[in-house]
Amino acid sequence: MATVELLDVRKSFGAMQAVAGVSLRIAEGEFVALLGPSGCGKTTTLNLIAGFLEPTGGDIRFDGTSVARLPPHRRNIGVVFQSYALFPHMTVAQNVAFGLEMRKLPKPQVTERVRRALDIVHLGQMEDRNSRQLSGGQQQRVALARALVIEPAVLLLDEPLSNLDAALREQMRFEIREIQQRVGITTVFVTHDQSEAMAAADRLVVMDKGVIRQVGTAREIYETPVDPFVAGFIGQANLIAGTIDRVTGGQAQVVLEDGTRVVASCRPDAHAGQAVMLMVRPEDASVSAVAPPVTAPSATPPSGGNALSGTLLRASLLGATINLGVAVGERSLSVSVPRGTALPPVGSAVFVTWDPERALLFPA
Amino acid sequence: MITAAMRRCLGAYAALVCLLAVLPVLIIVIESFTASDYVVFPPSGFSVKWYVESLQREEFLDSALLSLWVAVIASVVATALGTLVALALVRFRFPGRRVLQSLFMAPLSVPGIIFGLALLQFLASWGVARDMTAVIVGHVIIALPFAIRFVTVALIGMVANVELAAQSLGASPWVVFRRVTLPLIRPGVVASLVFAFILSFDDVAVSLFLATPGTMTLPVRIYVYIDQNYDPLITAVSAIVVMVAFLALGAIERTLGIGRLFGLR
Ligand SMILES: Nc1ncnc2c1ncn2[C@@H]1O[C@H](COP(=O)(O)OP(=O)(O)OP(=O)(O)O)[C@@H](O)[C@H]1O
Numbered sequence: 001m002a003t004v005e006l007l008d009v010r011k012s013f014g015a016m017q018a019v020a021g022v023s024l025r026i027a028e029g030e031f032v033a034l035l036g037p038s039g040c041g042k043t044t045t046l047n048l049i050a051g052f053l054e055p056t057g058g059d060i061r062f063d064g065t066s067v068a069r070l071p072p073h074r075r076n077i078g079v080v081f082q083s084y085a086l087f088p089h090m091t092v093a094q095n096v097a098f099g100l101e102m103r104k105l106p107k108p109q110v111t112e113r114v115r116r117a118l119d120i121v122h123l124g125q126m127e128d129r130n131s132r133q134l135s136g137g138q139q140q141r142v143a144l145a146r147a148l149v150i151e152p153a154v155l156l157l158d159e160p161l162s163n164l165d166a167a168l169r170e171q172m173r174f175e176i177r178e179i180q181q182r183v184g185i186t187t188v189f190v191t192h193d194q195s196e197a198m199a200a201a202d203r204l205v206v207m208d209k210g211v212i213r214q215v216g217t218a219r220e221i222y223e224t225p226v227d228p229f230v231a232g233f234i235g236q237a238n239l240i241a242g243t244i245d246r247v248t249g250g251q252a253q254v255v256l257e258d259g260t261r262v263v264a265s266c267r268p269d270a271h272a273g274q275a276v277m278l279m280v281r282p283e284d285a286s287v288s289a290v291a292p293p294v295t296a297p298s299a300t301p302p303s304g305g306n307a308l309s310g311t312l313l314r315a316s317l318l319g320a321t322i323n324l325g326v327a328v329g330e331r332s333l334s335v336s337v338p339r340g341t342a343l344p345p346v347g348s349a350v351f352v353t354w355d356p357e358r359a360l361l362f363p364a
Numbered sequence: 365m366i367t368a369a370m371r372r373c374l375g376a377y378a379a380l381v382c383l384l385a386v387l388p389v390l391i392i393v394i395e396s397f398t399a400s401d402y403v404v405f406p407p408s409g410f411s412v413k414w415y416v417e418s419l420q421r422e423e424f425l426d427s428a429l430l431s432l433w434v435a436v437i438a439s440v441v442a443t444a445l446g447t448l449v450a451l452a453l454v455r456f457r458f459p460g461r462r463v464l465q466s467l468f469m470a471p472l473s474v475p476g477i478i479f480g481l482a483l484l485q486f487l488a489s490w491g492v493a494r495d496m497t498a499v500i501v502g503h504v505i506i507a508l509p510f511a512i513r514f515v516t517v518a519l520i521g522m523v524a525n526v527e528l529a530a531q532s533l534g535a536s537p538w539v540v541f542r543r544v545t546l547p548l549i550r551p552g553v554v555a556s557l558v559f560a561f562i563l564s565f566d567d568v569a570v571s572l573f574l575a576t577p578g579t580m581t582l583p584v585r586i587y588v589y590i591d592q593n594y595d596p597l598i599t600a601v602s603a604i605v606v607m608v609a610f611l612a613l614g615a616i617e618r619t620l621g622i623g624r625l626f627g628l629r
């Protein structure tokens with residue numbers, strides 16, 4: 001129940017800039033997922049919001065008021081640490097009760113809420129267990145219960161589900177979302193799992209090397225990533241270097257490294273001669289044994305026909321989809337098609353095609 | 365690979381080391397039960413008369429009581445200070461931290477007798493009287509490096525982020541210390557208390573310089589006594605000291621385990 005604002009927040013450890021100017025406004029009750037490669041500053045950002053670290057620059061505000069001078073214990077936050085950080089000298093129930101005791105709740109109410117919180121994380125029978133005798137996944141759920149039970153204004157979760165199996169993960173994600181929405185807790189959720197982030201969060205924040213690369217809904221980020229890094233980090237992307245030859249009405253003709261001409265949507269500022277990266281998502285491409293009709297009449301593919309000829313290297317069934325590897329010249333492109341699609345045999349010559357609308361160009 | 369033969373050799377070696385460490389003390393204890401008026405081994409006859417005698421000697425009783433008080437106070441003060449220093453050195457990064465770390469360990473490298481002399485001079489130049497407080501101050505200083513060491517090891521061994529977790533749940537710094545930090549470093553704190561107590565109770569070098577006839581700790585009393593006479597009385601007093609130490613160690617073993625004390629378990 002608080003807006004959280006980061007205003008050009010910086011944090012250096014000696015010469016190392018862990019967070020290099022992050023600005024972000026998180027609305028009241030919003031659920032934001034923080035993604036990025038290992039070491040990009042996610043945990044540091046959470047620690048700054050929690051008040052465990054003092055920023056070396058910028059300001060952090062809760063509900064418009066700077067919290068720079070507010071110690072962590074007065075910020076009304078709930079934190080799940082990447083390392084769980086359970087109190088090893090306390091039982092499971094005592095761990096969960098700690099925050100409620102700090103809030104001076106009467107004993108019967110504490111007991112009741114601890115019991116409910118443990119039920120939610122499926123640890124109802126473990127109240128009196130010593131927290132040291134739990135598996136990683138169990139510890140993680142106790143940590144989650146401990147942070148949720150106090151129903152804080154701001155919830156900071158550092159990979160809170162990393163140690164759970166797929167089914168439990170989904171259930172816990174649902175529970176977090178449910179409590180978060182019911183109480184209206186402003187939540188920052190760090191995860192390495194992009195599908196988890198896309199499923200749970202209102203908005204995604206993609207970080208790299210201490211800065212935010214892009215903020216937006218899952219759809220915005222997936223469909224219109226701002227740069228090759230984001231494109232490759234959220235979802236998969238085939239990236240091919242090339243040069244713009246001509247721009248006509250939001251579409252550009254691009255000459256790829258190997259001389260092939262293709263068409264792709266481009267930004268307004270794209271211009272002829274510009275070096276670019278072409279991005280095609282695996283599921284936006286398809287393969288066929290024969291060249292697509294547009295290219296058939298003439299020897300050189302005319303504008304509008306996006307086809308690269310190559311060799312089908314492998315086809316792996318990944319459940320609902322089949323992932324194909326196609327060798328095109330030096331590079332290997334990834335294509336994903338629905339299960340059951342009729343495919344040419346592995347080793348045969350194929351064409352990789354895609355809808356120009358679905359291909360994006362980034363300045364190289 | 366440790367073969368059975370090697371294991372037996374190692375066992376015999378360990379037993380020998382233990383024997384060498386304990387034997388001299390054991391001989392004193394055996395001698396103390398002699399019926400003769402002079403120290404002799406093996407003792408001639410069996411009697412507890414020297415124990416009776418020693419318990420009637422007021423100067424020994426006074427010294428024992430004084431030693432006890434000094435050791436209790438010195439160990440509590442050294443442990444409290446050591447805990448604070450260790451917290452600062454482990455939890456905070458500040459310029460000069462390394463220098464301070466070495467500085468706090470410095471008393472370890474100074475022979476007790478030189479330190480005692482230095483402290484005597486220092487107190488004299490400040491016009492401070494040689495009394496029980498002076499002795500306690502001396503003992504606190506020699507015990508402090510150990511206290512810092514024990515608590516530091518315990519702090520470093522703490523699970524990461526538990527203090528931050530407590531803070532995030534609404535605990536003020538003091539509550540964090542009382543409910544989380546202290547229970548988790550307790551083995552280190554207890555080790556420090558016990559070790560400081562033993563250091564203080566055993567100390568001769570420092571106390572020798574600071575003692576006055578009114579503030580003579582037990583080891584100093586024994587030392588002074590032996591200087592003038594050597595009779596079985598002193599073996600009885602020594603035996604009592606040994607037994608007290610044994611009882612203390614036994615109590616720790618029962619409650620904490622000696623191994624825990626040195627971080628072995
Ligand atoms: N206390 C510290 N002292 C020095 N450097 C630090 C400290 N904490 C973090 N760093 C550095 O800051 C950078 C960001 O660290 P951070 O823990 O925020 O990464 P992260 O995004 O959480 O990574 P991961 O996904 O692996 O958890 C890293 O390069 C790390 O080495």
Ligand SMILES: [Mg+2]
Pocket residue numbers: 042043044082158
């Ligand atoms: Mg991290």
